Amino acid sequence: MKGLGKDLFAQMRRSRQLRQTRKHPSPTAWATLGERHLAAGEADHALAIVEEGLQDFPTNDRLLALRQAIQKENLRERVRGLRQSIRRRPDPYLYARLADVFRELGELNKAERIAEECKGRFPGDENPYLVIGEIRAGRFRSGLMARDGKIAIDNLEQAIQINPENYKARLQLAEIYAALGANSRALPHLLHLAEETPEDAHLRDLISEVGARPVEEGDVASLLRVAERKRSTPYDFHDADRGVDEEESVAPSVDLTVLRRGTMALFAIREVVALYVASDEHGVVEARENPQASGQSFREAAAKILKAAKASSRKMDMGGFAKGFLEGSFGRIVLRRTHGVEIALLLEGSASFGAVARHVDAFFDGVFGQKRKGSRAGRS
Amino acid sequence: MQDVLDNLNQELGVRGSLVVTEDGVVAAASLLREEDRDLLGALATDISAKVRSALREGGIEGHKRLVLDAEYGRIVLYDLDVAALVVVLDRTINPDATMIEIESAAARIRRVGRFTASANEA
Numbered sequence: 297m298k299g300l301g302k303d304l305f306a307q308m309r310r311s312r313q314l315r316q317t318r319k320h321p322s323p324t325a326w327a328t329l330g331e332r333h334l335a336a337g338e339a340d341h342a343l344a345i346v347e348e349g350l351q352d353f354p355t356n357d358r359l360l361a362l363r364q365a366i367q368k369e370n371l372r373e374r375v376r377g378l379r380q381s382i383r384r385r386p387d388p389y390l391y392a393r394l395a396d397v398f399r400e401l402g403e404l405n406k407a408e409r410i411a412e413e414c415k416g417r418f419p420g421d422e423n424p425y426l427v428i429g430e431i432r433a434g435r436f437r438s439g440l441m442a443r444d445g446k447i448a449i450d451n452l453e454q455a456i457q458i459n460p461e462n463y464k465a466r467l468q469l470a471e472i473y474a475a476l477g478a479n480s481r482a483l484p485h486l487l488h489l490a491e492e493t494p495e496d497a498h499l500r501d502l503i504s505e506v507g508a509r510p511v512e513e514g515d516v517a518s519l520l521r522v523a524e525r526k527r528s529t530p531y532d533f534h535d536a537d538r539g540v541d542e543e544e545s546v547a548p549s550v551d552l553t554v555l556r557r558g559t560m561a562l563f564a565i566r567e568v569v570a571l572y573v574a575s576d577e578h579g580v581v582e583a584r585e586n587p588q589a590s591g592q593s594f595r596e597a598a599a600k601i602l603k604a605a606k607a608s609s610r611k612m613d614m615g616g617f618a619k620g621f622l623e624g625s626f627g628r629i630v631l632r633r634t635h636g637v638e639i640a641l642l643l644e645g646s647a648s649f650g651a652v653a654r655h656v657d658a659f660f661d662g663v664f665g666q667k668r669k670g671s672r673a674g675r676s
Numbered sequence: 677m678q679d680v681l682d683n684l685n686q687e688l689g690v691r692g693s694l695v696v697t698e699d700g701v702v703a704a705a706s707l708l709r710e711e712d713r714d715l716l717g718a719l720a721t722d723i724s725a726k727v728r729s730a731l732r733e734g735g736i737e738g739h740k741r742l743v744l745d746a747e748y749g750r751i752v753l754y755d756l757d758v759a760a761l762v763v764v765l766d767r768t769i770n771p772d773a774t775m776i777e778i779e780s781a782a783a784r785i786r787r788v789g790r791f792t793a794s795a796n797e798a
Contacts, residue, residue, distance in 0.1 A: 403766075405691075405748065439747055597734025604726035605744055611719050615747030622727065624755075625738035642736075 306336065314345070323349065323356040330362050334369070342366050371401050388414055388421040395427045404431050425455035426465050433468050439616045440527055442520035448472060449516060456485075463492065474502060476519040477530040479509045527576065527636065550637060550663055555581050558659045562639070565655050567647035569627070572598035576636035585642075598640035602631060621649055634660050677788050681706035684781040689766040689774055695785055696720050697759045707764075720762040724753055743771060754782045761785055 310332060317325040326349025333342035346363045353359060378394040381387075391414035398407035408431055411424035418424070432448035435441065449472060455465035466485050473482035486503045493499060509531075512519065523529045559573045559582040570585040572595050583595035601622065609617040620631035627645040630652060632638065639659070641652060681693045685706050694705035694717060702717040723742070731739055742753040750771065754761040761782045765771060 435748065593734040594736075597730045597736060600730035600733070601727050604723050604730070608719055608723040609744060609746035609749075612716065612746075612749065612751065614744075614749030614751070617744065617746050619745045621741075621743045622731075622739055623741040624731075624736075625740070626731075626736045 310336075317349075321349070321352045323353045323359055326350075326353070327356075327358045327362055330359075330366070334362075334366060339366055339369050339373070343370070368401060371397050375401075386417055388418045388423055391418070392423045392427065395424070399427075399431070404435075407431060420458065422455040422458040422462055422465070425451040425458065426462065429455060429465060429468060433472055435615060436472065437533055440523050440529070441610060441615060442517070442524040443610070443613060444615075445472065445476070445520040445523065446517065460488075461492075463489065470502075471533055473516075474506050475529040475531050475533045476512075476516065476523060477509070478512050478516055478519055479506050480511050481516065482506050550575055550577055550635075552578050552581070555637070555663055558662045561662075562641065562655060562659050565641075565652055567643045567651050568641050569644050570594035570598075570642035572602075572640040574599070574602075574638050594640075594642055598629075598631075598642075601629070602633065602638050602640060605631060606633070630656065632656055632660070635664060637663060677704040677785055678706065680781050680784045680788065684763065684777060687774055687777045689771075690763060690777075691766055692716075692764040693781070694720075694762050695756070695759055696762060698725070703759060716762060716764070720751075720753055720760060724755070724760050752778055754778060756782060756786055 310329065313329050313332070317329050326345060330342045330346040330349065333339075333345055343363065343366045346359055346366060349359045350356070350363065374397050375394065378390055378397065382390050382394065391410055395407040395410045395414075398404070398410060408428055411427040411431075414421065414424040415428075429448050429452035432444045432451065436444040436448050449469065452465045452469040452472075455462050456469065459465075466489055470482045470485035470489065473479075473485070483503070483506050486499060486506060490496070490499050490503060514522075555573070555575065555578065559571070562568060562573070563571050563582075563584055570583075572583045573581040575581060580595070580599070583598070585594050601620075602617075605620050606617045609615065617633050619633070622629040622631070626642075628643045628647065628649060630639075630641045630643065630649060637660070639656070641656070643649075643652060677695060681695070681704055684690055684693050692705075692707035692712070694707065694713065695703045696717040697703055698721065700718050700721040702713055705713045705717075707713055707716070723744075727739065727742060731737065740755050744751050744753075745767075748767060750765040750767050752761075752763040752765060752771065752775070754763070761778070763774075763778050763781075765774060
């Protein structure tokens with residue numbers, strides 16, 4: 297009874313605060329009220345409050361972040377519910393919904409794991425293959441890792457084998473083959489799709505383009521390896537709804553003068569003892585070491601460490617290497633790789649990573665300008 | 677040692693952990709997918725050896741911790757002298773918050789497993 301009274305008072309207090317916030321609106325007042333409702337476990341109410349606040353202050357960062365946090369919390373609630381339902385009565389439909397929620401949350405590894413679990417329990421259902429195929433196809437487009445491409449193709453092929461009328465799986469598969477230049481493999485899938493949707497203009501364009509190309513040389517595995525090595529596919533991906541990351545799947549060209557200027561600025565940072573900068577396009581741009589400025593020993597070490605980091609990220613199925621930190625009694629080494637440009641900075645013993653972080657960000661912003669904005673920094 | 681790894685896996689953002697000796701033997705593991713055990717162990721040993729060798733060639737000794745951040749994952753390799761603690765982290769969390777727990781787990785593993793060069797020689 298005592299608890300009930302307390303709840304009632306808290307509710308009354310929040311109602312009073314809502315009236316005051318409407319009377320004197322400010323982003324802080326709306327956000328604080330939303331946070332209070334969220335803390336009280338009233339996620340739906342909190343979302344309504346934040347939406348109302350966003351009507352007054354549509355670009356306020358705090359309110360936008362809070363809305364995202366509440367939406368995530370709601371999705372996590374759905375995850376809990378779906379997991380319980382799956383435990384009670386496993387069903388491929390529930391697995392597919394759970395995988396979709398993880399994808400909405402941006403937790404692609406978990407979505408894939410759920411799909412793998414579903415495959416184990418329901419090997420005759422095409423959906424888990426489609427989920428994995430779509431996730432890996434997206435990863436392949438942004439990272440161009442051969443392993444991602446192979447997993448995408450294997451799973452999409454399997455989905456079609458189970459259900460030849462799965463339009464989504466067949467279209468994604470055809471687009472990967474077409475981008476790789478595996479024309480003889482893409483064409484039958486495209487023709488099959490055209491029988492279903494003869495009015496689709498995008499499909500007709502793709503068929504005439506792929507049909508005019510030569511038959512590929514080499515198998516799919518070798519085409520995937522070439523794409524990974526060259527960091528581009530011979531033909532563009534054709535689908536209309538590509539995101540920003542996919543638009544940038546081919547690394548932008550880097551101006552060597554800008555790169556050198558940025559490198560000088562990095563070396564001028566007080567905490568930097570040695571530096572190594574290289575790009576896929578230009579090779580080693582600079583290697584310097586204080587105080588002799590010979591740079592030879594750190595140059596070798598940095599190049600080898602970056603090479604090992606790239607290889608490990610790929611082999612561990614983590615996508616392209618983006619950044620790394622190395623710490624020890626010698627001090628700290630900062631590693632970064634973005635769009636084919638990589639740097640290694642050896643910092644003096646007492647310097648923290650934070651001391652150089654903004655300089656490193658400024659370096660990449662300077663090198664890539666606006667091209668980098670909004671894209672994943674980790675694109676290798 | 678297994679308890680230490682199991683406890684570490686309860687921390688926010690930790691997706692798995694293992695202890696691997698410098699010759700690639702997985703001494704203990706707590707992973708979501710048990711089939712990743714040997715592959716992760718081998719790859720962690722490989723990168724540890726390569727980084728150590730590269731540093732030595734560059735006249736840099738005494739590396740303790742390596743954090744690798746890729747597009748879809750993040751791993752931490754904590755040097756235990758003749759072994760390494762490998763921790764797989766969620767890409768979306770702030771690793772600084774979990775690093776204290778990783779260091780604490782590394783210290784406990786050193787005590788439990790006696791992973792020191794002198795113990796190995798003995």
